Amino acid sequence: MKSMLLLLILLGVVSGRRPQLLQGLPATSSVEENAAAGVTVYTFNVTVSPLSPEGVAILPTIVNSNPLTEAFDIESKGDLEYRVVTTGNPVLDYETMPKSFDLQIFVEDANGRTDLNTLTVRVTDKNERPVFQGNMAIQTVTIYILEGTRPERIYQVDAADPENAELKYSLLPAPVPFLVSESGAIFSTEVFDYEKDPHSYFLNITVTDPEGLNSTRTVNINIININDERPYFSTKQRIYRIPEEQSPGTVVANITATDPDDEDTPSRLFYSIQSSDRYFSINPSTGVLQVTGRIDRDAPPLWIHSNISVIVRVQDSASGGHTSEMEITIIIDDINDNPPECNPSTFRREANENTSAGTFLLDLRNYCQDIDVDPSNNQFNFNGLSGFGSNNFALESAVSGRLMMTESIDLENPANLGVEVYSLTVRVQDIACPNYSNIIYIYIRIKPVNDFFPVFSNLSYEFNVPEITKVGSRIGRVNARDKDWPPSVITYSIVAGGGTRDYTNVFWISPTKGDLKILARLDYETTQKYILIVQASDQEKTATASVTVNVLEVNDEEPVCSPDFYSLQIPVSLAVGTNINGFRIECQDRDSDPRSFRYFINEGNVNNHFTFSPSAGSNTSRLILASRFDYESGLDTNWIYKLRVYITDDNLLSARDKTTHLTKTGMVTLNIRVIPNPTTVITTTPGFTLVTKKENLYSESAWYVPFVITLGSLLLLGLLGYLGFLLATWLRTRCPGAGRADGTPL
Numbered sequence: 001m002k003s004m005l006l007l008l009i010l011l012g013v014v015s016g017r018r019p020q021l022l023q024g025l026p027a028t029s030s031v032e033e034n035a036a037a038g039v040t041v042y043t044f045n046v047t048v049s050p051l052s053p054e055g056v057a058i059l060p061t062i063v064n065s066n067p068l069t070e071a072f073d074i075e076s077k078g079d080l081e082y083r084v085v086t087t088g089n090p091v092l093d094y095e096t097m098p099k100s101f102d103l104q105i106f107v108e109d110a111n112g113r114t115d116l117n118t119l120t121v122r123v124t125d126k127n128e129r130p131v132f133q134g135n136m137a138i139q140t141v142t143i144y145i146l147e148g149t150r151p152e153r154i155y156q157v158d159a160a161d162p163e164n165a166e167l168k169y170s171l172l173p174a175p176v177p178f179l180v181s182e183s184g185a186i187f188s189t190e191v192f193d194y195e196k197d198p199h200s201y202f203l204n205i206t207v208t209d210p211e212g213l214n215s216t217r218t219v220n221i222n223i224i225n226i227n228d229e230r231p232y233f234s235t236k237q238r239i240y241r242i243p244e245e246q247s248p249g250t251v252v253a254n255i256t257a258t259d260p261d262d263e264d265t266p267s268r269l270f271y272s273i274q275s276s277d278r279y280f281s282i283n284p285s286t287g288v289l290q291v292t293g294r295i296d297r298d299a300p301p302l303w304i305h306s307n308i309s310v311i312v313r314v315q316d317s318a319s320g321g322h323t324s325e326m327e328i329t330i331i332i333d334d335i336n337d338n339p340p341e342c343n344p345s346t347f348r349r350e351a352n353e354n355t356s357a358g359t360f361l362l363d364l365r366n367y368c369q370d371i372d373v374d375p376s377n378n379q380f381n382f383n384g385l386s387g388f389g390s391n392n393f394a395l396e397s398a399v400s401g402r403l404m405m406t407e408s409i410d411l412e413n414p415a416n417l418g419v420e421v422y423s424l425t426v427r428v429q430d431i432a433c434p435n436y437s438n439i440i441y442i443y444i445r446i447k448p449v450n451d452f453f454p455v456f457s458n459l460s461y462e463f464n465v466p467e468i469t470k471v472g473s474r475i476g477r478v479n480a481r482d483k484d485w486p487p488s489v490i491t492y493s494i495v496a497g498g499g500t501r502d503y504t505n506v507f508w509i510s511p512t513k514g515d516l517k518i519l520a521r522l523d524y525e526t527t528q529k530y531i532l533i534v535q536a537s538d539q540e541k542t543a544t545a546s547v548t549v550n551v552l553e554v555n556d557e558e559p560v561c562s563p564d565f566y567s568l569q570i571p572v573s574l575a576v577g578t579n580i581n582g583f584r585i586e587c588q589d590r591d592s593d594p595r596s597f598r599y600f601i602n603e604g605n606v607n608n609h610f611t612f613s614p615s616a617g618s619n620t621s622r623l624i625l626a627s628r629f630d631y632e633s634g635l636d637t638n639w640i641y642k643l644r645v646y647i648t649d650d651n652l653l654s655a656r657d658k659t660t661h662l663t664k665t666g667m668v669t670l671n672i673r674v675i676p677n678p679t680t681v682i683t684t685t686p687g688f689t690l691v692t693k694k695e696n697l698y699s700e701s702a703w704y705v706p707f708v709i710t711l712g713s714l715l716l717l718g719l720l721g722y723l724g725f726l727l728a729t730w731l732r733t734r735c736p737g738a739g740r741a742d743g744t745p746l
Contacts, residue, residue, distance in 0.1 A: 021107050022060065023047050025117035029084070032126050033095075037088025041072060041121055046080045048109050056080070058108040063116075066102040072121065074105065084119060094125040095162060129213040130167050133158040136205075142220040143186075147194040148228070155219065157184035159207040172204040178221070180205060186219065194225040195260055229260035230322040231269055231314050241331040244297035248290075252280060252330060255287035257314040270318055274311040274325065282312060289328075297334045298371045306332045306373075336377035339436030340428045342368040346441045353446050357407045361393075364401035364440060368428055377432050382440075384427035393424060393444070401428075409446050411485040420486060421445050452483040454490050454536040456545040461534075463516065463547070467524040468554045475507075478514040478545060480536035488538035495544065496533035500526070507532060507549065516547065524553040525590065559597060559647045559666035561587040567671040572629050580610070583623040585645075585668055592649035594619035603644035607636060610643060610672070629674060643670040 022044060029042040048055055060074050060082050073087050084103065086092065101121045108114040135141050136157065143155050157180065161167055171180040177190040178201065186203070201221040208214035234256045242252055257269050271287040273280065281292040289310070297306060308330045315323040342364065349361050370378035382401035385394065392409055396402040403426075411420065422444045429437035456478060463476040482488040491511045498507040503520045507530070510517075514536075530549040535542050568581050587597050598616040611626040629636050647666040 021046055021048075021109060021113060021115035022105060022117045025105060025119060028120040028122065030122040030124050031086060031092065032124050033092050033097075034126075034128065035086045035088075035092055037086055039086045041084040041086060042119055043077070043081065043083045044105075044119075046082065046107055046109075048080065055110055056107060057110045057112070058106070058114075060105050060107045062103050063106045064104040067098050069101055072101070072103060084121070092123050094123055097123065099123050127209070127211050127213060128162040129215050130159050130161045130207045130209050132207065132215060132217050133160055136217045136219075140218050140220055142222060144222050144224050145188060145192060146224045147192045147197075147226055149188070150191060151188045153185050153187050154178075154221070155186040157186065157205050157207070157219075159184065159215070161209045163209070165209045165211075168208050170206045170208070172206065176201055176203065178203060192223045194223055195229065197223065199223050199225075225261050227261055227316055227321055229316075231257045231259040231316050231324055233257045233312075233314065233324060233326045235326075238327070239329045239331065241333060242291075242295075243333045243335050244295050244302070245335060245337050246291045246295060248292055250291040251288055252291060253289040253328065255282065255289055255312055255314075255326075255328075257287065257324065259316045261316065268316070270315050272313050272315075274313050275309065277308070277310055279308060280310055280330070287312075287314070295332055297332050298338055298373055302332055303373060306334075308332065334372060334374040334377060336372055336374075336430060336432045336434065336436065338370060338372050338377075339438045340368055340370040340378075340380035340430060341438055342428060342440050345438065346443070348443045348445070350445045350447050351405065351409075353409050353411045353449050355405055355408055357405055360396075360402055360404045361444065362403040362442065364403065364426065364428070365399075368401070368440075370430065377430070379431045380428055381431060382426055382428055385424060387422065387424040387442075389419065389422035390424055392422065395426070401426075403442065411446060411448050412451070412483060419446075420448070448484060448486060450484055450488065450538060450540045453541040454480040454482045454488070454538050454543045456480045456536060456543060458545065460546045460548065462550065464550045464552055465518070465522060466552045466554045467522045468556045469518060469522060471518055471521060474515050474517050475549065476516045476547075478509070478516065478534050478536075478547065480514070480543060480545075482538050484538070490536050490538055493535050493537070494532055495535045497547075498530055498532045498549075506530065509534060516549075522551045524551045527551060553591065555591055555649060557590040557592070557649075559587045559589045559592070559649045561585045561647055561666050561668050564667070565669045567673070568623075569673045569675055570625070572631065572674050572676045574625050576625055576628055578625050580623045580625055580672070583670075584620055585647075587619045587647055587666060589649045596649050597621075598648045598650060600646045600648075601643050602646050604642045606638050606641065609636075610641070612645070623670070631676070639674045639676070641670075641672040641674070643672065644668075645670065 023046070024042075024044040027042060027044070031039060031041045044060075046056055046060060059076065062072060062074060062084075065072070069090070071087055071090055071092055072084055074082050075085055076082050084105075090097070099122060101123075103119045103121060104116060105119060106114065106116045131137065136159075141155070145154060157169060159167055159169075169180045169182065169184045171178065171186075177192075178186060178188055180186050184205075184207070186205070200223065203219045203221060204216050205219055206214050206216045235254070237253070240253050242250070255271060257271075259269055262268060269287075270284050271282045272284060273282050278293045279291065279295050280289055282289050289312070296302060302308075310328050310330065311325055312328060313323055313325045315321050344367065347362055347364075347367075351359070351361060364382055368380070370380055372378040381398040382395055383398050385403075392405060392407055393403060394406050396404060403424075424442040424444065426440040426442065427437050428440055429435055457480065458478075461476065461478055465475045469475065478492065480490050480492075482490060489512075492509045492514045493511060494505065494507060494509050498505055500506055500520075506518060506520045506522070508517050508519050509515065514534075516532075516534075528551050530551070532547040532549065533544055534547050535544045562585065566583065568583060570580055574580070588594075589596070595617050597619050599612040599621050600615075601610060601612070607627065609625060609627050609629065611624050612621040613624045614621055631637070645668040647668065649666075
């Protein structure tokens with residue numbers, strides 16, 4: 001804006017137009033130093049031409065000052081009257097700023113006419129008040145003095161006069177223990193006692209110049225308390241009483257103390273317990289004494305001494321300082337807080353089942369006690385006998401606690417259900433409230449008495465055993481019972497019988513189960529019957545029973561034939577039906593009839609050329625040529641026959657059930673050589689020798705070649721074996737076996 005006005009002014013000067021718009025300018029005016037903002041410096045008017053009724057386009061403005069300043073501004077008073085005023089920024093200071101300012105004022109009316117004139121403002125000096133320096137110039141100064149400090153200089157007031165005049169200092173109010181010197185030094189005049197004197201003073205310090213102008217500031221003087229007094233306890237009570245078993249945190253006492261040093265403020269005291277105490281603690285700040293540990297009146301050392309002494313100390317500093325101590329006594333009262341207890345709490349007793357009624361089994365009071373100290377709290381009774389079978393028992397009285405039987409117990413009686421152990425409970429309870437109680441568990445075992453003998457389920461036992469039964473086999477069981485409850489463990493033993501000439505004991509009986517087993521091989525041909533005496537015992541009483549073991553005959557002997565090996569030679573032209581070389585076999589069997597033998601050629605009889613006659617029903621038989629040899633057509637190729645003959649002792653004439661017998665087999669081996677005629681051509685297969693030359697045609701890496709060859713060979717051999725099996729099966733079904741030969745002699 002100022003640059004534009006300057007431009008307009010220059011244009012006006014160049015054009016030669018100088019209309020007189022600012023009336024009263026140029027002019028000279030004055031203003032006092034340090035004038036406040038808004039003080040009028042000079043007033044002037046603006047004249048507007050009748051040709052421009054619109055008024056002023058640009059209001060009067062200070063466009064420049066020499067020297068530069070912003071301490072002045074122009075305000076409108078109305079009706080084209082204006083005034084130059086101070087802005088207060090900066091404050092006009094005669095001692096530090098220029099003494100005169102030239103202000104150039106510019107104005108322009110609505111027709112574009114302008115005017116520029118100068119107002120010279122001179123700053124005039126005036127007598128100013130003295131000014132405080134330092135902290136007192138901006139705030140109230142606070143001074144601290146420790147109580148007990150000797151009189152001394154405590155502060156230096158610093159003030160200055162703008163006109164450098166000599167200043168004087170004064171102090172109000174007058175009746176205070178302080179004074180101020182001509183140089184502005186403040187002195188204390190006495191030794192202060194915080195507990196007696198005021199704790200603070202407010203001093204008005206006045207500084208005055210020779211013309212009477214002055215300035216006043218306040219100085220606050222605080223007296224600092226020092227720790228020079230011993231605290232004392234204000235609590236008068238020394239004995240307290242509390243019940244035992246108070247929960248942690250329970251308040252026992254509120255110990256208070258006072259520090260004379262802190263009469264006007266809350267005391268900053270610290271509380272502590274000096275005695276070694278595990279039951280209480282004190283809040284170091286408030287002095288509240290609380291329970292911290294379990295207080296058990298019924299345990300040492302409180303069981304003997306119920307009073308607890310606590311030394312409480314108060315001090316006025318966390319570290320050192322003045323202290324005082326006080327002893328307080330806390331009496332612990334007993335309460336009924338323990339139930340009566342029994343050691344042990346579980347009892348086990350025994351009584352015979354025939355124990356008479358009225359017999360005492362247990363005295364509970366000998367095992368129970370209540371550890372509460374006060375006699376009114378440690379008395380108890382017994383009651384509430386309950387449990388299975390409690391009707392068989394009773395307490396003599398609630399006070400004595402003696403348990404006795406009311407009736408004898410018979411374990412064999414169905415009403416008792418065979419129970420051996422009775423579970424009882426008895427309540428032991430305090431007489432005093434709150435009637436704490438405990439439960440006593442009593443287990444009474446009724447010992448059985450052996451009243452009955454064992455009884456076998458049968459008076460006698462009979463078992464039939466084939467003579468071929470394996471050694472160790474079970475052949476039967478005996479069983480005995482005992483009416484006693486609980487059932488007695490019965491053991492079994494053989495007390496007589498069961499021996500032979502070779503064996504002391506042929507039989508054995510399981511001592512717990514009664515199973516009868518054989519220890520040696522039975523032989524019907526030697527002994528057909530055994531009579532045993534078996535005993536059952538319940539450890540005290542015994543009973544016996546007889547056991548008869550019948551040995552059953554079994555075909556268990558093999559036929560024995562003579563000869564059992566023989567070699568024969570026959571001509572190829574031997575006639576059919578001929579007894580070969582008059583050969584015959586004779587057989588015998590200890591447990592078979594001579595007519596029970598049968599003969600089978602089971603192996604080697606190719607083309608069924610041979611048979612036995614008779615094939616059954618006799619203990620002797622002859623070897624017969626059943627069919628002629630045919631080597632010319634190639635039907636026969638074997639010249640040597642190795643016959644395996646089986647002889648069974650199946651007694652075909654016996655009327656007994658053959659399912660109870662076994663068929664035993666004997667065996668005879670015959671070697672028969674066929675002698676050809678001189679003119680007989682023996683067909684043979686021409687022999688040859690195969691020479692194979694092997695050469696490794698494969699590299700080592702071609703491992704799969706021998707693997708494939710080997711696998712193919714195995715598959716081929718398997719196929720040939722399977723074809724041979726099919727061929728043999730077919731021949732067996734199409735050609736009759738040697739065992740199917742006609743039994744009629746040729």
